[in-house]
Amino acid sequence: MALPPHASLGEKSWHYCYLIICALIFLFLIAPILVIIPLSFNTEPYFTFTYEMLTFDPKGYSLRWYDNILTFGMAEPDRPRNNAWWDDVWANAAWFHAFKNSLIIGIAATTFATVLGTLAALGLSRPEMPFRRTIMALLISPMIVPLIITATGLFFFYAAAGLAHTYLGIVMAHAMLGIPFVIITVTATLTGFDHSLSRAAASLGASPVTVFHKVILPLILPGVISGALFSFVTSFDEVVVVLFVASYDQQTIPLQMWNGIREQISPTILAVATLLVIVSIALLTVLELLRRRSERLRGLSPG
Amino acid sequence: MKTLKLVASATLAVGLLLPAATVSAGEITVMSWGGAYTKSQVEAYHKPWMAKTGHKLKSVDSPNPGAPIKAQVTAGKVSIDVADVEYSDAVRYCDEGLLEPIDAKSLPSAIDGTSAENDFIKGGITDCGVANIVWSTIFAYDADKIKGEKPKTIADFFNTSKFPGKRGMRKGAKANLEMALMADGVAVADVYKVLGSTAGVKRALGKLDSIKSDIVWWEAGAQAPQLLADGEVVMTTAYNGRIFNAAVSENKPFAIVWDGQVLDFDMFVIPKGAPNKALALDFIKFATSTKPLADQAKYIAYGPARKSSAAFVGLFKDGKTKMAPHMPTAPANLKNALVNNFEFWADNASELNERFNAWIAAN
């Protein structure tokens, strides 16, 4: 991207302008996410930087909002912090309850979406697959159709089928929403897949199951895992469907946040948000490592 | 192969966790409005009831507990045993067959033996609902932000030249239209007559129009004091108890203007097909008896729906604030007060909300 030595003055100034514009856009992208992190350590219940915070006075910073994540919803938050107190957290703390639900629903939905989605992607990537484009379009559409419409449809359907206010109902809905991501990532991996590898294995006497385990799966695994991650994040982040078809029992973190933002925007929300940003960073790292591994592996097959 | 096993065991683990969703016997779910209001019910009703009966009670919040009832009953999958709803919703849902009827005779008498029917404030018992509190929509201001002369009448709320600054209002037709008419000079007795005519609705919306660009809309009850505290608005309409709590427990400089308040009941109802109907009824009987109703006033400034409770209303939980003058029903606060006409709203809610939404959405 370096400028050639013969660039004119106009070109040079335009080039620096362009770099500044890009820097500002990157700032726009990342600053809103970073700004909540220091604010979540605010001593005061405000959404803005206090004088103490700006002068790096330790008095301006505290962990009270992180503590509040644990105590919110507890029966007796003021008791001494012994085992009984932690039992109370486990049983009653609202954010904890939401976190457990998000995890259960996310893992179950991801498992479901990944298994079915990977199988389907294997079928869809074969050239002989009939009605390939139409079926593909249908399977991707949950990602495209506005969530409010999907949620409205599920609301009526689940009411009639007795799936409203059940874990199974939410898991199925979230699996359905995660499937497009699995399909897209796995088929993308399979387009670079050299089919002669599986033919070679078959000609050497491997059964189709062995071929799948020993040849296909290791190669498409990065795609499968990143699809699974996408579908987990979709479930972990989804609020509209939960809003429509869940009851308190299935309250998830995004729903708890939605209620929190509408009812009492205390910096507790920022503390939760900060923790979620850390989770995203972790996921992003995993994904990046997978991508590198995938590139290395694919380098093996001429393709 | 390892991955498959992992996947299989994860599925199995999740499968084992699923039955946790079913409610064990002896537990009821009570849905209410959240924030300080739910807290006051937890202290005055939930905890004493659990201590007395040994049953468990789960408290759930919703920005409007009326909405999930219809959804759940129509779906035939009811998870709420008791809900705290607005008067007009209690009447409307009862007519739509969405609620279990409650026999007024089964409610406990007052301590002096007065029957429940005579003890409740007139209208406090309907076919399917039992009132717990009298609450009101008032407007409040931040005394620190308004220097000099303070607002005193409902007209001041709509006067942005005298009192500049943003206004918070509930996003809905109810109470806003009435307040607009009162501010426009309509006498309390005539408000619903005027609002019943097309010209009256135009007049009310016209009054709202005069401050439209300054309005910040809120939806959940806890948002109103939040908007004031955050400095997003200088005045807001609010449920009176929320403002009282912010002012007294959190020492916020909030003041209530009672002029032009709109009074309403809140009702306990049992959705049709509630999983624990008998326990739900037992809870309602307990919660709406004389003492617990009076106890709730210890935690929030809403008036008890039984006359016999008034004698027991004492000090706020801080042990020094006398509650009586903070009740919407205190004589000094009733000088220019409107009682919500539930019949009117049952008839006109959908029409007026439609008009209101169209008005609000138009730039």
Add this chain to the structure above:
Amino acid sequence: MAMANKPSPETETTLVMADGQPLKKALTRAMRRARLRAFLLVIPLLAFVLVTFALPIGQMLYLSIHNPVFSDYMPRLTAYFNTHPEEGVPNEEGFAALVLDLIDAKKNRTVGRVGTRINYDRAGSSSLFKSSARKAAKFKGPSYKESLLEHRQDWADPKLWNVMRRAANAHTFDFYLAALDFTHDANGNLIKVEPERRIYIMLFLRTFMLSTLIAGLCLLLAFPVSHLLANLPLRYSNLLMILVLLPFWTSLLVRTTSWITLLQSQGVLNDLLVAIGLIGDDGRIQLMYNQFGTIIAMTHILLPFMILPLYSVMKTIPPSYMRAARSLGATPFTAFVKVYFPLTIPGIGAGTLLVFILAIGYYITPALVGGSSGELISNQIAFHMQSSLNWSLAAALGAILLFGVILLYWLYARLIGIDNMKFG
């Protein structure tokens, strides 16, 4: 797999398999088996998506044209309407059917539902049905008409009867008409509702315009950044890519919360403006609870969806093209407009369509930061689902939105191809 060695047409007639079968037949069978095998892999998922996605949406669409409340709970009057097609206030026979139905509805506690249904189209009907049903048991025939009119004069209103007559059709397009701000007048003619009650067309238009604006803003912001990412050496661009991917992977609610913190009147941006003296403490700008809030927050949230497709297209444009254009005498500007820009159009198309499709269905962000002027059509759907409980109208609004999205999706599939959708 069998396809790979497909023989040429001239030879295939003569070739046979080891077991004596003609090769052509064997190939067709192998082909069919392969197709079946591919299809079997897809079947479980297809069935799952049909049940959990297509079926519920189909059911919702049906609900938007099917509302049997009136015909179910007022069967006699419905039957009367079916045999007496003339409009207006009926005679004694119609009133008798009405009274008998009201008595039953009162007994079954369904009269409120009927009243609510009629109330959608004629305000004040709820109490009319309720009070009449209370009285109905005391009426003695055959002067039902007289008794009812004596109770409430409303029953002589021809508009009420026309509304009931239309409601008696369980299958109706009336909710679509309502969703497009149309209604029927007293004579049953189709008219636009009064100007001060029109809302949905305006909201559909606003949703369309704001989505266009947001897609445009995203494109404007994404173009330079994608260009930079595509042209930097890999080790720098990978680092910078994190700044795009982190927002992409961060929860929607977290990002919306961030914008609330930034935009509040006591929030970070206003504080900053006050601190540097651009505005006074009492002159804080309303950045949230209006269209501005919706636009800026949604642009931020959807920007990665524009950058990623644009970047993947720009990555494939060899830098030598621009150098060639320059060496042939083009100014940097001409080279960009004539050579580089046309090559990025597939990326622009993919990104813009994707952002636009996602934007027109947004609900959460406008609900939290949009106030009333930043509200989109989804918020009205949610209102009718959760507050007014007029579910048929919600379904009709949803169906219209869905139609728009499908149209765009079809366009996307035709122009860009679904196979080309990628993330990360």
